Amino acid sequence: MPDLIRRLEMTSLTARVALGVAVLLVIGGVIVSIAAFAYGREAARSAFDRLLLGAAHDIASAITVQDGKPVIELPVSAFELLAFAPDDRIGYRIIGPDGTTLTGYEEIALPENRRDLRDGYFDGAFFGEPARYAIVSRRLAERTLNGTIRVIVGQTVLARNSMAYDITRKALYVLAVSGLAMILLAVVVVRSVLTPLERIAGSLSARDPHDLTPMDTDVPRETAVMINALNGFMARLDRQMNSMRHLISDTAHQLRTPVAALRAQADLFSDEVDLSRKEKIVERIQTRSAGLGRLLDQMLSQALVIHRGDSARRERVDLRDIALDVFEEGDHAVLNPEMDVVLDIGENPVEMLADAPSLKEALKNLLSNALKHGRAPVRIGASLNDGKAVIWVEDAGEGPDRQTLDELGSRFNRGGLARQASSGLGLAIAHSVAVSFDGELVLERTDRERFRAALLFEAAPVRAA
Structure with missing residues (x-):
């Protein structure tokens, strides 16, 4: 069966x-x-x-x-x-x-x-x-x-x-004739109903492989559901393709300068005979290598965030757990061992619907910015404010400059490596996560004259007791 x-x-x-x-x-x-x-x-x-x-x-x-x-x-x-x-x-x-x-x-x-x-x-x-x-x-x-x-x-x-x-036989004759007519009518109706699908299939077959623009939704209501789902899928695919193209383009552009600088320093090292100068060249190579490593980490982090924002399934996440995980991983002890980081979370859940790995990447980048460009003490935490689930990082610094704030949310600019390796890219990653889950990135001065970078999202409904 x-x-x-x-x-x-x-x-x-x-x-x-x-x-x-x-x-x-x-x-x-x-x-x-x-x-x-x-x-x-x-x-x-x-x-x-x-x-x-x-x-x-x-x-x-x-x-x-x-x-x-x-x-x-x-x-x-x-x-x-x-x-x-x-x-x-x-x-x-x-x-x-x-x-x-x-x-x-x-x-x-x-x-x-x-x-x-x-x-x-x-x-x-x-x-x-x-x-x-x-x-x-x-x-x-x-x-x-x-x-x-x-x-x-x-x-x-x-x-x-x-x-x-005889009465039964005549009734069956009428039923047979009407049944045959019903079958033929059903076939005709089904064929007419499937005509929009055949048009859609023909339109898709005739499209250029790189054409991911939305399809025409001027179709019957029942078919429009499928067209809307297909358009949504193509929009997600188009964003993924654009992200891939941008990542490849930006990677090629951003790596060209630091790799050329490393090559030049290596050439200088091989030609230099003075030991003191060689030591300085080695220090510059180490500095540039560390900067290049951080840049690669952030670029891969942004690619991961963009990918998961479209493909990852949204689940109920407690932002306190995100803050606790980032704090316990101890990256701050490596990035800036001399700066203290304080965890500030309460007893009540701070829940929302999102992807936990993406939120962790965003919080890590906000914390990294605070450690590199802020002043101690640095605090990370999560809280509920007016129906919003908030995860934040605070420090005693002044925050990023106006140019960085103006470029927030755009893809990598064509500036120098030093500026790209600074707070702009980390904030762009956090901004991408906020947009992916219908939230926002808020940069502000608090009442205590501290700079706060916060991700605000709609809080998930409270679980039934």
């Missing part, structure tokens, strides 16, 4: 709809057949019962009394009524007041529940064949004869069954 379901799911929509309609028609055909046969049998019974009753009344009305005895002359009209069913056998029985059979077939037996011989109908047998009987009573009140004579007229049921089958 599961294999059959999988095969059906892999077939075309047209075939699946046609098959579904066919199954419904088969089920409906069975139901209609039963209903039509029941209706046909009831209609045939009603029609032929009237004929039997009419024949019985004709015979009963023809009974007379002569010399104290009933005289029976069977009217031709009674049997002419029953001649409408030429293939059926006819039987009759006339019972006198004393219960004896005056004429007819004594083999016609009365059912046990009709001992009182009330007028009406009953089913029985006529020489082994199923038959239907009508019984009519006539009260005789003569001086010489007083009592009730009962006339029983019966007929086999071949014509009745034939009529019921």
Whole structure:
């Protein structure tokens, strides 16, 4: 059964709809057949019962009394009524007041529940064949004869069954024709419904491989859902491609100057014979290597943040855990061992929906900026402020210059290595994380004359107790 379901799911929509309609028609055909046969049998019974009753009344009305005895002359009209069913056998029985059979077939037996011989109908047998009987009573009140004579007229049921089958057959013919029309109509409707999808497929096939612009949403409402999802996917893919192109371009540009400087210092070192100058060259090489390493770390960090901002699944994150993880990793002890870092978190959760690794990268870069460009003491923490989940870094410095703030959020500028290795790139990374999760990066002076870099996000709904 599961294999059959999988095969059906892999077939075309047209075939699946046609098959579904066919199954419904088969089920409906069975139901209609039963209903039509029941209706046909009831209609045939009603029609032929009237004929039997009419024949019985004709015979009963023809009974007379002569010399104290009933005289029976069977009217031709009674049997002419029953001649409408030429293939059926006819039987009759006339019972006198004393219960004896005056004429007819004594083999016609009365059912046990009709001992009182009330007028009406009953089913029985006529020489082994199923038959239907009508019984009519006539009260005789003569001086010489007083009592009730009962006339029983019966007929086999071949014509009745034939009529019921004929009604059922005609109903099935109508159902078959209408069912075929429904299947054809369903196929036409499905084909017309799939026309927008075929247009979309043709449009995608004809597109340039590098064209990731949104598709036209002027389509039926049901198809627009798919188009919007496809446009969203292409927008995310376009951002990823742009990020990759920018990373490659910026990496090539940013690494060209420091690598050339390292090469020049290495050439100077190989040509220099004075030991004191060689030591100075080695110090410059070490300084440039360290700066280059920090630049590479930040560039890779930004690439990671941009990638995860589009692809990572958003989960409930407690910003206190982010601050605690960054503090316990102890990067500040390596970057600036002489500067104290204080962790400031409360007891209440500070939760939001985001990607934890991206938040850690942002906080690390804010902390790195504070350690390199701020003044002690440095504090990191998380808190809830007016429905906002906030994670922040504070120091006693003045903060970045106006040019760095103006360029915040843009891709790497074409400035020198020294400026790029400073706070601008770290703030750009934090800004990218804020934008990715519908937040903002706020740089401000606090009431205590301290500089604070904070990431503000919408707080997650409080969990039910």
